[in-house]
Amino acid sequence: MTVGVLIIAAFMIIPLVVGFFAASKSTKTSEDFFIQGRGMGAVAVFFTVAATWWSSFAFLGSNATFYTSGPVYLTALAWNLLFGFMYYWVGKRVWYLGKRFNYITPSDLLGDFYNNEKLRMVVAAILLIFTIPYLQIQLTGGAYLIEVASGGVIPFWFAALIFYFIIVIYVWVGGIRAVAWTDIIYGALLFFGMLFAGIYISQYLGGPTGLFKSLLENSPEHLTLPGPLGTSGYGQWFSLFIVTAIGAFMGPQIWLRMYAVKSGKLFNLMPFLLGFAAIAYMGSVLTGFSGVLLEPDVANADQILPIMLTKYAPFALASLILAAGAAAAMSTANSQIHAISTIVTLDIYQRYANPNASQDKIVKVGRISLVVFSLIAYVMALTVPGVLVTIGIAALAGTAQLIVPTIGAISWRRSHPTAAMWGLIGGVATVLLITFIPAFSAPLGFHAGVWGLLVNSILFILISLKLKRTDEKVVKRFDEARFDYNQEYHPELIDDSIETRKSI
């Protein structure tokens, strides 16, 4: 048990050291604090994106879902591919526009393209409202792990408190650079921890093949859709794919990681790296399925991995892997807290309260909002119960709605602010209605987020086709940006673009 506490202590101290080291490299500008002066290199980008994207949702939720609902979580393989593809296709364009027009937040881009102040606020509000529950589940997940790894010595409320205390300190001092550097450690721990836990535990059942064979005999419904409960069929398969990938991709924490990138080249490689990393889910398959055979009666499925580890692995190893799980939670939470504070500071404080704020003042407000929002998430973690995957998906369904106006902004000159606004309102309203009114629950088996995106896209396209933008200047500025982007990265498209330009 002492070993467990020691490992957890080390796990908590290392990021602090890294954070202070990162702080020593920083310059005192807000751009450095929020997006590292657009100079983040390849290794940091990959690890911080991957570790931020892989959260407790991936680490605990995946095991829990394989354990309770069968193979539906395998759709994660495809959603990792989709996430990677979007990081290239959408991310590179967002990065390019960000560099060109000096954006730091998601609202900067959407507010600028749609040239509409209300839309800007709606975007900031959606990001804040839907990121907080997702942040809350990170804290819940991380605190579970610490509670179990310490053998119950550290209670849940205290675990969650230490967790946040540490994040706040190193983000406070080091900004996004500290987050990215600690994410390198967390990312590596998380990847190997997930994989290794599964391989180790499945040894008790004669390795992977032995495990699958005995599952086929004892609980064959775990190997096919719709799973043992009969509820996780195609509807859920497709919904998870769409909502998780798009929702996480549109989260402000990932968005900042598009702006922060140093070179456009890197976006070409990211889909491969992000796609490949999905192999770690095989660890969850093995752990979750081993749980079905070895520990069939666990009440809270989110705790299946910690329980299996403490029971079947040597204590030091178990603690190390649990620390990796806490890393998953921590690496997402730190980025989310940082991203939320960025939005509050730049989109709300600087824009509306104090437009002439000095760089020092902006960073200071950023730090204060860090503390405030962490506190809100902490209180929520203690008071709002729920299963990680369910809360996670509901929150992701909200942020996912931003993909429609974003794709519009980077690729379609007709995209109209009124369309973006009504699309978002329609999409978010659909998500909330289906989530909170039981009578509407998941029509045809598809999640609220999928319906939200459908309503959102239809409204967006129809209204954009119907209306015409009057702010030619803005449209033209973005046309030029798109043209230059293609000239640089897709020269084969240029002939077309010239024709389009002539026709304008």
Next chain:
Amino acid sequence: MLSKYPQMKKWLYSMLILVFLILETPFILMANAAEPFVLGLPFFLFWNLLWWLIGTILFFIAYLTDWGSKSVKAKSKSK
């Protein structure tokens, strides 16, 4: 308009679309079976891993060919 795209780009994007169609349309239900076991894995798991692997390899090829926009290479080198 499509004819202006380089062959490589067309091939890459068609293959990627194929991977997503196989994995995420109701077509996936045709592979929804525990048996036969392939390489020691239940069929459904094997099928998903297979197409995931193909997708990942496609991403690697995409990286090597600058996502089918070859001429970029020459350009960025000259910078």
